[in-house]
Amino acid sequence: MLRIGDVQLENPLLLAPIAGYCDLPFRLIVRSLRGPSGGVGLACTDLLCPQAVLRETDTTMWLAATNDDDRPVCMQLYGRHPDVMGAAAQWAEAHGAVTIDINMGCPVDKVTKKNGGSKLLTEPCVALDVARACVEAVNVPVTAKIRLGWDDDSYITKTLPVALADVGIAAVTVHGRTTEQKFRDHVRLPGITEVVESVGKRHPNVPVIGNGDVKSPHDAKHMMDVTGCAGVMIGRGALGQPWLFRDAAHYLATGQLLDPLPRLDRAQVVLDHFETMLRFRDERRAVNMIRTRISWYSKFLQPWPGLRREVHHIKSANEFRDYWSAGMERLASEEPAEALVA
Numbered sequence: 001m002l003r004i005g006d007v008q009l010e011n012p013l014l015l016a017p018i019a020g021y022c023d024l025p026f027r028l029i030v031r032s033l034r035g036p037s038g039g040v041g042l043a044c045t046d047l048l049c050p051q052a053v054l055r056e057t058d059t060t061m062w063l064a065a066t067n068d069d070d071r072p073v074c075m076q077l078y079g080r081h082p083d084v085m086g087a088a089a090q091w092a093e094a095h096g097a098v099t100i101d102i103n104m105g106c107p108v109d110k111v112t113k114k115n116g117g118s119k120l121l122t123e124p125c126v127a128l129d130v131a132r133a134c135v136e137a138v139n140v141p142v143t144a145k146i147r148l149g150w151d152d153d154s155y156i157t158k159t160l161p162v163a164l165a166d167v168g169i170a171a172v173t174v175h176g177r178t179t180e181q182k183f184r185d186h187v188r189l190p191g192i193t194e195v196v197e198s199v200g201k202r203h204p205n206v207p208v209i210g211n212g213d214v215k216s217p218h219d220a221k222h223m224m225d226v227t228g229c230a231g232v233m234i235g236r237g238a239l240g241q242p243w244l245f246r247d248a249a250h251y252l253a254t255g256q257l258l259d260p261l262p263r264l265d266r267a268q269v270v271l272d273h274f275e276t277m278l279r280f281r282d283e284r285r286a287v288n289m290i291r292t293r294i295s296w297y298s299k300f301l302q303p304w305p306g307l308r309r310e311v312h313h314i315k316s317a318n319e320f321r322d323y324w325s326a327g328m329e330r331l332a333s334e335e336p337a338e339a340l341v342a
């Protein structure tokens with residue numbers, strides 16, 4: 001079973017950081033969805049700016065928000081200044097992180113222009129200084145999330161991951177694309193295999209976690225079987241179906257697929273998600289948040305004519321609750337037929 005340093009995970013499935021999406025309410029919803037073989041093994045905050053962490057700005061405190069039900073949680077930091085990253089890692093450890101991840105994979109200009117994220121792939125000495133500083137600053141395991149390289153001509157799959165493990169990085173997550181690819185094309189499993197093999201030769205206790213395009217229990221198993229990675233991190237695939245961890249955990253553990261979650265239960269997940277948002281955010285924000293989330297959930301609630309369009313016009317919590325209750329009543333009346341189809 002997947003172990004990161006001295007942190008034993010319940011299963012090898014991790015929720016990826018997705019800026020703007022994998023916040024505390026979403027992580028709590030993911031964690032609540034457990035099957036006979038469990039749910040998510042480890043969930044990560046979105047990327048945090050270390051300077052903002054140390055200043056405890058409102059925005060970053062929201063991104064870093066966690067609580068006792070949100071365990072085990074990883075906090076992710078990005079940046080290139082070893083001392084600031086080390087200090088922010090200490091803050092994260094003091095505020096509940098059981099692991100701390102260094103973002104070396106973000107391709108977004110806002111991050112790479114500050115020489116953070118995947119820019120570090122092009123500056124291995126800086127990446128290693130940052131990693132060493134974080135490892136020395138805290139007692140919890142520090143991990144790194146990378147891509148295959150900046151572009152096709154600069155793969156780092158056989159070099160940087162091993163060097164990161166040499167300085168004490170406890171696990172490496174690799175998104176099987178280059179920075180230049182952003183999110184285009186398909187994930188490249190051979191690149192993930194290269195990381196697994198190069199790290200495994202020198203550091204057999206440092207797990208490599210594969211990431212990219214996992215949208216089903218089969219995808220998760222396929223990535224592990226083909227690349228030999230010790231775990232799988234799932235991002236976009238979970239945004240509309242947070243129950244994916246429950247399904248994939250069961251499939252990995254038993255080789256059997258659970259019955260699909262009925263549509264009515266899926267709709268209940270959305271309502272629970274909204275009520276959880278309201279526990280932590282004001283009404284206006286929660287309503288805006290659920291409106292953006294519906295575009296992800298929508299695919300898994302079909303047929304629901306007009307769903308995205310109608311939710312887009314909703315302005316208050318009660319309006320959403322009324323609309324959703326009516327929708328769920330309709331689903332309940334259709335559910336027996338649904339169950340037969342499933």
Ligand SMILES: Cc1cc2nc3c(=O)[nH]c(=O)nc-3n(C[C@H](O)[C@H](O)[C@H](O)COP(=O)(O)O)c2cc1C
Nearest residue numbers: 016017018019046047175212213214234235236237
């Ligand atoms: C909108 C968006 C925001 C993301 N934010 C982060 C982030 O904060 N930190 C990070 O390491 N990766 C981030 N990623 C990358 C994901 O964690 C993941 O590596 C990538 O989406 C591939 O995995 P997936 O196909 O399972 O989504 C983001 C991706 C998207 C699409």
